[in-house]
Amino acid sequence: MALTVPLHGVIPPVCTPLDPHGEVDTASLTRLVSHLLDAGVHGLFALGSSGETAYLTNHQRATVLETVVTAAGGRVPVLAGVIDTTTARVLEHARTAIALGADALVATAPFYTRTHPREIAAHFRHLRTATGHPLIAYDIPVSVPSRLSPALVRELAEEGTLIGLKDSSGDDGTLRRLLVALGGRSARRTGPAPDFAVLTGSELTADAALLAGADGVVPGLGNVDPAGYVRLYGAARAGDWPRAAAEQERLVALFDLTDTGPESEMGRSSSALGGFKAALELLGVIDHRATALPQLPLGEKSLAEVGRRLSEAGLRPTG
Amino acid sequence: MALTVPLHGVIPPVCTPLDPHGEVDTASLTRLVSHLLDAGVHGLFALGSSGETAYLTNHQRATVLETVVTAAGGRVPVLAGVIDTTTARVLEHARTAIALGADALVATAPFYTRTHPREIAAHFRHLRTATGHPLIAYDIPVSVPSRLSPALVRELAEEGTLIGLKDSSGDDGTLRRLLVALGGRSARRTGPAPDFAVLTGSELTADAALLAGADGVVPGLGNVDPAGYVRLYGAARAGDWPRAAAEQERLVALFDLTDTGPESEMGRSSSALGGFKAALELLGVIDHRATALPQLPLGEKSLAEVGRRLSEAGLRPTG
Amino acid sequence: MALTVPLHGVIPPVCTPLDPHGEVDTASLTRLVSHLLDAGVHGLFALGSSGETAYLTNHQRATVLETVVTAAGGRVPVLAGVIDTTTARVLEHARTAIALGADALVATAPFYTRTHPREIAAHFRHLRTATGHPLIAYDIPVSVPSRLSPALVRELAEEGTLIGLKDSSGDDGTLRRLLVALGGRSARRTGPAPDFAVLTGSELTADAALLAGADGVVPGLGNVDPAGYVRLYGAARAGDWPRAAAEQERLVALFDLTDTGPESEMGRSSSALGGFKAALELLGVIDHRATALPQLPLGEKSLAEVGRRLSEAGLRPTG
């Protein structure tokens, strides 16, 4: 599909269901995309951090993107993560993603290496020039320590290198400074980068980001409760902030399902990804809650807790 | 004054004007308190980070608190920072602050040392027991790396150790989890800690924090434009979120006055504190913009930029 | 070649010469390997951080390894870095490396993701089991924040998962604790993991690491002055510590050639990698000093400084 800019709305970072052998479960993935589209999401972000992209081989990544593009069927834009350490490697993912039908590319700053802001700018410019494809920067300091400053993002937005930012920094104050620099709530479309989209990955403060003028939200938790985020977004668009905030509060409580893995046994991201997938299995959307190697699986106690959170949030029958 | 709980409203962390010899300029400080009270603030936080407390001797700290308490004259509660590395040292500041009339104490977790959450809990419990005075925890990871988790804060709130949290983490997602754990927007007063106040120090997302259910805001920038934050708070209380957000945007733009110090020459906090004080001097509130040793002063170019920001924000005549 | 354990000696992390188009310059790489072998190094580490592995496509990585293995001609063991984010991706690199003739694999803990020590152990065990090939762990916190604790390394060494550690942590105290836990200077070969090799990547304290009982050194600067590190190693093996230290001091001074890139313009790793390559070009070992995208090149002033450092270290005629 031709991409309409600026991007907006609820664009979940689609989880990648795996079978017990660690291979991509395309049937479950197709059902997950339907689950999201049926809820009314406005786009799909395949191969993001919640999609366990860092755990997938290139072949698996291609399978995922192909499946999502096919399942989306042109109804919403598909953004594709092109996550790798530096320019040349990212560029290879980008070419594959374009060939497979991605509407836009989502790239981080280089990681593993230590990179200067001027080099980060060169990285994005090279990606844009070499592909000619719509490009979104991804700021996720928990994975990529090199931050993208508001000044850098604005420069790349104004010159047309970027069509958007996916901000997973959790640093809403800095995000606010960027939004104001781009014109603020009311003047964004006549500001220095009128087609530039600011998307927040902070699923816990989506209402706040929308109040601040963000265009959309990319919530990992949106895999589990896409309808909740669509309602939140709708309330925000209608200017009903108390309703948006109430919906956000329900989702914040639901987010506790990412915390059930015992800290003494597994990483924080294994617990969160495991929680999303356990919830999707319990909801009947995917067949297996398996996460990729070397993540450890959630235990029975954690699973029961995930179930309780779903019930408390009204997503499945209690008891 | 008898402290009414929960605390609420705009409670600026009062700057500490200095004379050219580095001594506390009590006349300027008294004028600054009037500037804040005239704007309608709901409380004063003396000896916080914006008050350069870490730069003041014990004698200077006492002078500051005495001056602020006197100038406040019981019209609003005065919170006093008791910033030091560990329990015994904090306790000495606490006793002085109580003697000088502080209505509540604001303490961080220990710093310089590495402290376990269980030890942080012991720290706050000892401070509360030993003083019997209302106690507020201060989460400011840029200065004190040991974070205060929502679980820890809730526990200390429920048991009555703390009457509030001043959150300067910039981590609005974690703050939201705490607010929801305490009952959320609508059920805070019937929740597990009904008299507990959540105050945000994030001057760039005060509207968001209030939408999320925070009770008040402690904005360093509120020294410069207290009326702006009072309007923002009023709009939020009235449920007029677009107006609150518009006021916030103006304040975000004004916040650029903290950025004028050249990165190659001075620290980020020197630039921010220097910016606040330069603005207060330009507005005629204080006599000298001097900051404490070893902070370097802002240069002429920076000063001119601070002036421009004030004009753009409507706080002084253009040009 | 059949790998003789424990590994030992000087094993430089081979730089990857590029042509002006960013492709691997195999002729220069072959000359670089000769330069190293002629100096008497005891092994080669292809595709490490100094080899710009994070910047190379899979195809380029294969070209590099093939070239190094061919040039080495079985005279010394060739270690191959298999640097990628997680298990499945690392495993693909491992299979290629084995097919191309690598004698041992060098893998980090997962990165981009946040991984628990138990998951890191699972990662190395899976790599070992799936390949059956000798495996070396690579601790490089500047790139991979998840540290490898002495307890974890010892466990993986004792059980036979690892044949070595490449320690680029710069944390010589923790390294010393590992060495002592493995038996110390005198009892390593009768300790809990007699065939396990401890290799330091700290090119500035190689003498100290050898005094502490390390088996070898993997110095990036060894590309430029392999003979210096071979002399240092020889002096240490002969127990002539003052001579080892004197050689180390000369190399510490030479290391200043990594610092010539202006901080305001380029990243620290670009400056270091650019410095190594500029020196190799000036010494006539490689044809081009080009570094991979998006690294910025060193300017003329930096080049002159690199030349001065080479002269001061006695590696080229003065003036």
Place this chain on the structure above:
Amino acid sequence: MALTVPLHGVIPPVCTPLDPHGEVDTASLTRLVSHLLDAGVHGLFALGSSGETAYLTNHQRATVLETVVTAAGGRVPVLAGVIDTTTARVLEHARTAIALGADALVATAPFYTRTHPREIAAHFRHLRTATGHPLIAYDIPVSVPSRLSPALVRELAEEGTLIGLKDSSGDDGTLRRLLVALGGRSARRTGPAPDFAVLTGSELTADAALLAGADGVVPGLGNVDPAGYVRLYGAARAGDWPRAAAEQERLVALFDLTDTGPESEMGRSSSALGGFKAALELLGVIDHRATALPQLPLGEKSLAEVGRRLSEAGLRPTG
């Protein structure tokens, strides 16, 4: 006593024994000083991090310093920590320390605040000018994130602001660069700062630091086994590096007594300080192993482990 420069030898950071009420136990402290002097240490560092200075009130700090100066009786120089957040506060401690007879002052960069290198330089210069007393810089990034670069230290050393550095960074590579910049092993006394002393706080790599040309060592573990460090230093001075390394290995094994506190219950520094004090109590040097609030005490299991470590190191009868 008149301070002889450069400082050198073993200069333990003296622990501060407390009684069960948390007050300074001067009798135990006096015995501890004798324990150190009897072992042949070359100086004493009172009020350092191992002395729990961050936990002591100003009154307690004065008691400590007075006791140490008296007990030292002019036989070795007494260095005094003047640990506080910024210049004015440090200066007050400095004046007290000079009045109480400290031979030199040991100060960190500012903390709690974020400080630019130029401001850190101003801090040390002001302290030096205002006191006229010998000043040593203390680099301890675990407590004070602002690092002291080799370039900054060299500048302050050459101009006479500093007479020494206490390096507790654990970053031996950077320390080596400083040592080489100051002239290296052989030319330090004719280098740019001939009277400047480099003291390492890394008790696990003291042999390496001495091989690199450091003048002395400030080991926390030296409270427990001062004779061991004196032997290590003596072997190093005699050029017997294998003996120095063997002694170091025994001390590295002994250092495990800092690790007995369970991570789930107490901070790393509580475990280390508690371990030192438990060992001193078991050795009969001090009366109580109490640590200051809010540190939690070691449990019985930890105590037994400390005892085992002492026995294994030959410091007390087995069993």
